[in-house]
Structures are given as structure tokens and as C-alpha cells.
Amino acid sequence: MNKVTLSVAAVAVASAFAACSGTGSDGSTHTRQHFIETQYIDSAVKPGDNFYQFVNGKWLDTVKIPAEKFGVGGFNQLIDDNQEKLKAIVEDALKNDHKPGSIEQKVGDYFASGMDTVTRDKRGYEPIKPMLSAIDGIKDIPSLMTYVADAAKRGDNSIISFGVGPDQKNSSMNIAAFHQTGIGLPDRDYYFRTDTATERIQNAYKTFVANLFTLTGTDSAAAVKNAQVVYNIEKQIAGSHKTRVQLRDVKGNYNKVSVASLVSSEPNIGWTDLLKNLGAGSIDSLDMEQPAYYVQLNKMLTSIPIDQWKVYLKANTIGSYAGVLSTAFSDAAFAYSKELTGRDKQEALWKRMVSAIDHNLGELLGQLYVKKYFPPEAKKRMDQLVTNLETAFSNRIQHLDWMSDSTKATAQVKLKAIIRKIGYPTTWRDYSKVNVDSTKYFENAVAARENNYNFELSQLGKPVDKNLWYMTPPTVNAYYDPTTNQIVFPAGILQYPFFDKDADDAVNYGAIGMVIGHEMTHGFDDQGSQYDKDGNINNWWTKEDKAKFDEKVKKIQGLYDSFTVLDSLHVNGQLTTGENMADFGGVAIAWDAFKLTKQGQDTTKIDGYTPDQRFFMSLAQIWRSKYKDARVRQLINLDPHSPAMWRVLGPLMNFDPFYKAFNVQPGEKMYIKPEDRLKIW
Template identity: 50%
Template structure:
């Protein structure tokens, strides 16, 4: 769920009591008052563990022992429990819209209800089988030459059928963020990361075999004999392996300077003459461009060689595969089951997510700003928005205090940092201007065509932004999303409505709980503006240095130390966290928790020592932070996360920032000899 921003990946929602209220404000259940919620519940903790030995276990250990991962999930914990509520909330809105016989044509309720209904119409979907893509498969089969191959690549993109060979899009120019520009990026692969093609250990081989079986199965489901289908799988894998060999690693792509390469259209075309770039841009509806951004130039020079070295017959198989894999989840159950069988090997998930849940998520992902209008009416109050605005303001003040007191940064750089902080644009809850999806045709009886229409519409919307002023009202997430993000080119922090819920926030919770939860999230997103990537963008969102040379060197020394800390953490005994890949998120956690703590200490509770349920205010603050990371993950998903996810595993997010904070040591009396103890001089103090 990423666009071009660094964000805190969170999924979930919160269960809000709908019971009647007694005069005391306590909810009624069965005629008796319900005991007040324990925001820090000892029943979830393992008090036999010393906090200084394993803070994650101390805060969450009993919960971890008493809970198992449901068969339909790959992980389980605070976020997943919240997500379950949220997806049920979304489904209730969708079912109501679906059943509304009086909804006016073109209304939000009608369009949302029709899209969901089409996805739930399994009878029609099963009858159709793979007939929705038969004409497209045959069209690819009729290709005669390389020109036909490239024409089909363009056709598939503009018609919403997939993105073969390379990445293509329209976005802000990082060095001129007021201009929208065409960008080309590496692509062409289907497995989650290039390493799945290039490595050969037992786990990777198992995934490769599952992937080839998946390709084989989808081809056989469209009438290809098994022997030919197996050959097709080898052909596809070998083409994609060539693409993978040419790709930058995820760590390399974290350098925004390295991935910023501007070319005149004619000059870029000369580096890849077989692609006929000037003509292709016209066919891609991006005519009139004088320059393009290219993320990974070497990938495209290699692609140029591949175009002629690979037989047209192989390219046809590759294009058919792209059509199949991009269509499978919208076709009949044999295709859906084949997709799940493959994903099981990657994730370890035991049973498939129920169809209603998949269709609810799909509706949100497709027309989320229509569904979002229904969501905020039901689940997001003006009071919640006002409280969130207050918290963001408090965190911004705390961040300025911390920057002003940094002992490693010069006054000149501090001023630029504070200017950038002041320039942050916060977006809270939902957009001020809703997307209407004008021109997107939705028909209750045509699920596959609805999804094709939506993809085509989305492509045309993206292309339409060329030549227009940058629209700073756009959102990269939908309102029901329990998540948040920071955009460096927009210099904005964004908090959809779905995140202002427990364990992040509860209006009845004490400040320690709210600042350790939502406060740390707000601080996390602010800190992304000053992480190893975001810190390379100035207050206007321009990729431009604003640091003194000496300050930048000191900052990089601190990031290197943080990287080593996370490199030392292991998953599944032998697999280590990648400190460079997770650097931005780790800085977000460290900076965010420090800023949240500073803001908390400005509150009345933060300045007191009054205990609640036996815990001091500072203890409750850190326990609140640790409990939002409560969770467990299947081994397969944990191993995949280390390769593909820029976020550290949950247990290390719970401890990685606190062990660098003096306040945590004081709160839990952590001393030399404790397993998590770090000497004061070794604690990493950044923001």
C-alpha cells in the first residue's frame, strides 16, 4: 500500500462499543455496568520476564502464549484484530448499499453497492470461466513480430490488462515537485523480489517450484496441454530471471539520487532504440513530453538487448502469462484457487480469505473515495478529527523543541530542519475534495469488466495529470485505511480516519496510552521527513541538499550505528533483519517515540508520578507503544518480510527504539547485566 512515500504499514481497526450508556458513562451489558476498559492489561503481559531482558515478551508474553494465528491469516496481533473489525465495518456498509433498492442511478450508494454485488455474484463468475480473457489471449497469439509484441505491451497498459516488461507512470519530478513528469522504472518480474530468481537455497527453490506450478496450472486452465504449459513456465521464468538480473536491489533503490535520472526523450530513445520511445509515448497517451525520468537506466539498456535476443514466440508466452496472472483473481474458482495455492507457499496461510472479505477490500481499493464517504459518516466523528489535529500540533511543537536542543547539529542546519517541520502539511481523516470517478462504468452483472474498466480508468486519470498543476489535495490512501504515511515530494503527513482508534487512540484513555500509541505514529510520520531518504528533500519537497557537510556526516554516522543495531536482530534463528533496507522505518520509530515522549512530558500526567493499575505514567507510555506491536507471524511470512518489507519485524519495533532512550531505562530500572542494556554512550540519539 505504498505510493512514492515512506509510511508506517499498519492494518486494522478498532471495535467501538455500541451499547446503551448508563448515567455514569459506563456501557450497559445484560443490565449491569461493564467494567472500564483496561488500556494496559496485565493479563496480556508476562511479568515473570524482566523488561530489560525482553521488553516485547514482558509487555505481550501471555497474550502470545494464549493466542494462535487463525487459518485465514498469515499473522495475528493488535493490528490484525483491528483490521478484522474494520473490514467488517466496511462490509456492513457495502451490504447495506448492495440491498438499497431505492439508491439513485449514479449515486455513491448505487455505485458502491453494484461493484460489491458484482464481485459477490459467484454464480455468474463461475459460468463465465475464463471466457472474459479468451479474445485477449487469442489477440496475443496472433502476434507476428517484435513490433506486434511492443504494440501489445502498450495496449495492455492502456486497457488496464497489466504492466509487462517495465514500470511506467506519471508522478512529481523530485527536483521540480511542481511539475508532473513521465517516469520509467524497472519491472518485468512476478515474484516478490529479484532475490527469488537469483538465489538457490532450499526455501527459494521451493518458492520457484511453486511459481512454475502456478504458471503451468493457469495455462492448462485455458486449454494448453500440460507438457506445453510446463515449457511455458520455464520460458516465463527464464525471461523474468533475465529481468531480475538487471534490476537494482531494494537497498540500492533507497537512494533517491541514484534513482533520479532525467533524459530528453530523444536521448533516452537512443539508449533503447528497439523500444521506439518517442512513438511509444504517443501510443501511451503521453505525447508532447520533452523529458522523462528513468529510475534504473541499466535495466533499460539490458531490456533493449533482450528484445531482440528473445524469440517473438517466447515474448508471446510472457505476455499471455501477464494477462493470466493479472486476471486470475477476477475469474472462476479454479483460477482463484491456483493463485492461492501459490501464495500459500510464499506466506504459509492455511485457508483462503473469505470471498466477502476479499471483495470488501477490493471495493475499497477500487473506488475507495466513494466507499470512504459512507465510512466517515458512520465511523469518524468531528470530535475525533479535532483531537487528532490537537495531537499533530502538540507533536510538531515537541519535534521543534527536540531539534532546537540537538547537540550534534549546527544552528544553520537546525534552522532548515525547523523550516521544513513548519512546512509540513497534515491531512487528517479524509480528503477535502472527493474523487467522483466520473466516467467509470460499473455494472452489477459484470465483475470482470468492472475491474477492467476501473484499471483503464485509473490509467487515464494518471495520464490526465500531465501538463496540469500538481494536485496537492490528492490522497494516497482511502479513509477506511488504518495506516499513515509521509510524502517527501509533498512534504505532507497523512492520517486516514481508520487509524484514530485503539490501541492507537481512545478518547477515554489517559495521555500516556494515547501518546505512546497515536503519538508515536504521528511522530513516526514526521520523522520520515528526516530519515535517510526524507532528509534529502527540502521544505518544498525538492530533492536538494539543505545540510552542512559536517552535519550530514554526523547524521550518517548515526544511521550506520542504527543499521548495525538492527542487523544484529535475527528471525527464524538464522535470518537477520536487513538494517539498510529497514533504515527509514527504524529512524521513524526512534524519532517518533522520542518526539511522542517529549510531547507526553508536556502534559499534566507526563509531569506526575501517579500510578494507574500499578504502572507509572512513563511505564504506561512505553507499554502502550509495545502493545501496538503485539503479534505473531507464520514462519513463511516472517522470512518473506525480511526480504521485501522496509519495516522491521514487530518484536524488534517494540524494543529497537526504547533501548536507545534513557527514559525507558529509568522507567523499568534496566541495569547493566540485563540483556537489552546498552551503555549510555552507545545509545543512538538522533531526533
């Protein structure tokens, strides 16, 4: 719960510990000799006009987005590289007979079962017929809620979203939490917008739902009517949902309540039986993160006829398993996703399968991944980088001119308390109860989902295990968790262009250094700053310091609101506040840490650029990306991160050392008067 993560975005790259040169899947070439890909510099653009375009312009002008992709770039390419590595791992696991129950047997047979489309297509929707029959057997609200709970234990959430995680005001203990859910479109706002692009998505979604019914034997006319029933229910549900911006309200999304009060106030949900059926019958309180949704659900359970609820549950159930049934179901899901993302062609099945294994058997596959691709020296170098960034952040806090000494002292304590995780877990998850059969993909997927549910449930009411990871080792991403005060860097992101053990400090500090600083800053952004060193929601600010901080937050929001992305589409400054603040902090902290290194104090040029210039060029290079317009619009609606170009330009146009490194002058488009430049950490 309440994870704050770094988003995936963009660059054409080589894998970290591979050869010195090669060709990316987007057709680009790269050289590892000097790590900055100077062949893509657009010298017609002044660095002070658009630094992102200056560093990446020739790449942006020539790169083509493949039909099966919604975008290309550094994150995307690194994910592709990792998929190739994971494919090699699972194919190696298939080459030899392995002991039943071994990691290799489970990973290999899971892959084989998913790739066996002949068997999957022959089975059609047979695997879910018992579930559909169970829905047909629903007679009343209690039996409906029993089905909902049974489905949730298979990882199939419909109108209930249940999880276990740290209590945000008692972070050493785990608590049950319930979240808003129940809609099929990506977000509540998709049900209420009336622009042409959104209406196309709405219609594509209704077509998708209708196709789910026809694929399970319903005639086309009835299927269309069913789809409208489902949509109407979801639109009522969406009206109770908080917006993406409202979901960023830390205190507003923590509501610890007694089960007894819910039993009394929401009798139709049947909380006593629901919790018992979920395996959580012993609890007496829980965190109701978005209460309005469950108030609305309680009303809708009686206002909507049972027969309509059964139609809704069938659509949800079929849709939940569309990716693990026959080809026709995955094709139907892809037809809908095309409208959302602009992707014209479905990814190869093997890519979908290695992603599925990573998602469902992540720490099994992860053990094989780190053994082959993550050398100990990489972890050692990364650990030193984190230490240097922590020192730099501590120095910045100490020299802030807007914060009082008492708040600084508390901030220093929190910074020192941050737990770092690098590469992979020290203790691996147990998958012994997941039996994998090379001929039964559906059953394998359900077994993995049930195992994940039961693992999470096993943490309920127990002390928080701070050794747990919420990303798998191959993941190309990183995160900060405010409830455990941890920064986590999976092995997947610790590769070029983000990190290379052989790269010069300017490159590493501008890339992975910025990422490290970004995640550290999340502990002190507008959300993370509301948690103390132990991960509890607890104000540690003086009134005066908090007022100054909030004013800086508003200025950051205003800056990003002014950035235009497509036509009249702007960045949402409120939605992206935390990530923008983390980008500001990431750049500043990484810079200070870089200046503590030998190269950071030198002026020796490489490829004609000084160490200071290479730092900023590396930073701009990691965010290099290009997306289809449909995907851009989707991200603006849903993603708490700003588009890649503004993740570069926003911080740099407010950062004095950038001006000095590239001699940015008044009149250039990125220029801001010194007294107007925004500074936080």
C-alpha cells in the same frame, strides 16, 4: 512515487468507537476501561530483559493464527474490524434500489458482481479471450509494444511500468516516470537464491504459471514448458533489477532524461510510439528511475524470439486477471501464495471483495465509511496531537548537541512546512466514468482500473495537486510523502489501540503519538533528509553536520543487523534504515509531547502503573503480533520495516526515559551503557 509509509503489523483490539469490551477474531478479549490490556503481561519476564515479551507475553503464548491468516495482531485485527464495517456498508447499499450512478449503486453492485461466483464460474476465462487473441496476433516488436501499452492502460503492467508524480527536482510539477518491472516473483533475489525455502517458492510459482495455461486450454505438457519459458525470461529481467537496498538510493533513482535520447539509445522499445499509445506523446522528458532495466529490455526484445514473448505476455495477462475470473483461477493464485505466506486457507470471498472495492473504488467507499465511522471530534483531537508533536520535535531539533545552528534553522523551516492530512480528503475523486453492472465483475474491475490509469495520466504535465491522497480513508496505515512534504493519517488507523478520543494521554501519545512522530521523522531520515521543505532533492546540510548524521545512520544499521529473527536470519539493517530511524524519532518525539501534558507531569497510577510506564506499555501493545515463519521470511526479504518486537526493543534500549520508568539495570538484556546509547533526533 517515492512514498515512505508506515507498515502494518499487530494487536488484538476493539474498534475505536464501539462498545467497551469484546472478543477479537484471534480469540483474545479486550477491555476499554483502562486501555492497557494488563491481562497479557508476563510478569515472569523482567521489563529490562525483553519489554515486548513483558507486555505481550501471555498473548504471544496463547494466541492461535487462523488457517486463513498469515499472522495476527493489532494492525491485522484492526483491518479485520474495518472489513466488517465495510461489509456492513456494502450490504446496506444492496438493501435498497439506488439511483443509477450513485455511490451506493456502484459500491453495492461491484460487491454483488464479485460475490456472484455462479456467473463468474460459468464465464470461465471468456472475458480475457479477446486479449489472448490480440497476443496471438502479435507479429513483430512494434505490435508487441502496442499490446503492452494497451494492457498498461487497463492496469495490466507487464514489461512497462509507467506512472505520474512530482518531479523530484521540480516538485511543483508532475512528470512521467518509468520503473523496473516484468517479474512475477516478489523480488529479483528470489530468482537467484538457492536455499531450500526459496526453491520451494520458485517451484510453486512455476506450477502457478503452468496452471494459468491449463486453465485457458493448454495441455499440461505444453503448459509446463510455457511456464519454464516465462521463468527464464523473468530471470533475465531480474538480473537488471536493483535490489531493495539499492532502491532506497534517492539520487540513484532519479534520472531525468530526454525522450530524444531514449529514442536514439533504445530503438527497439520504440519510445515515440510507446508514449503516444500510453497517452503521453506530448512529453519531451521523463524520469527513468531504474535505467538498467530498460537498457536490458531493449536488448531482450531482439534476443528473445517473438513467440516466447507471446507466451510471457499470455502468462502475465492471465495472472493479472486471475482474481477477477472464475474460482479456479483464484484457487491457483492462492496455492502459490500459500508457499509465500504460510497461509493455509483462503480468506472468505466477502473479505476479498471489500478489499477489492477499497482498492479500485476507494474514495467512493471512503465517503460512506467516514460518514458512518469517523466523528468530527476524533479529527479535532488528532489535529491537536499533531500540533503537540510538532512542538516537541521543534524543541528537540533546537537542543541537538551534534547539529550546527544553520542546519537547525533549515530543519525547523522544513518541519513547519509539513502539511498534515487527517481522516479523509477534502476533495473526492471522480468515478463518474466507471459504470458498474451487478452481473459483470470482470468488466467492473477493468473499468475501475482504466479510471485509475486515466486519473493518474490526467495529472501529467500539470502542477502537483497536494490535495491528493495515496491511501483510502479506511486504510489502517499512515505515510509521509517527501516530494510534497506531507504526513497523512487515514481514518482507518485512528482507532484503538492507536487512538481513542476517550483514552488517557499516556495511551494516545504512546500509540498514535509514536505513529505521528514516526511519520514526521521520515522527513529527516536517511532518505527524507535529502529533500527540502518544498519536496525537491536538495542538500540543506553543512558538510560537517551531514558527516555526523551519516555516522549515526551507520550505527543504526549495525544495531539492527545484530538482531536475530529466525534461526540465523537477521534483520537487514540497510533495508530497514529509514523505518528504524523513524521509530527512534517517533518514540522520542511522542515522549516529549506527552511530558507537556498534565498527565505526563503526574505520577497517579492506573492499574498499578505510572503514566510514564503506561506510555511505554501502550507503545509495545500497538506492535503486538505473531506471524507464521514463511511470512516472517518474506517480510525480512521485502519489508523496509523491522519485525514488530525489534520496532519496540531497538528504540527503547537506547532511550533513557525507558530505563528510568522501569528501573532497567546493568546485566539486564536490554541494558546498554549510557555513553553507547544511540541518539539522533
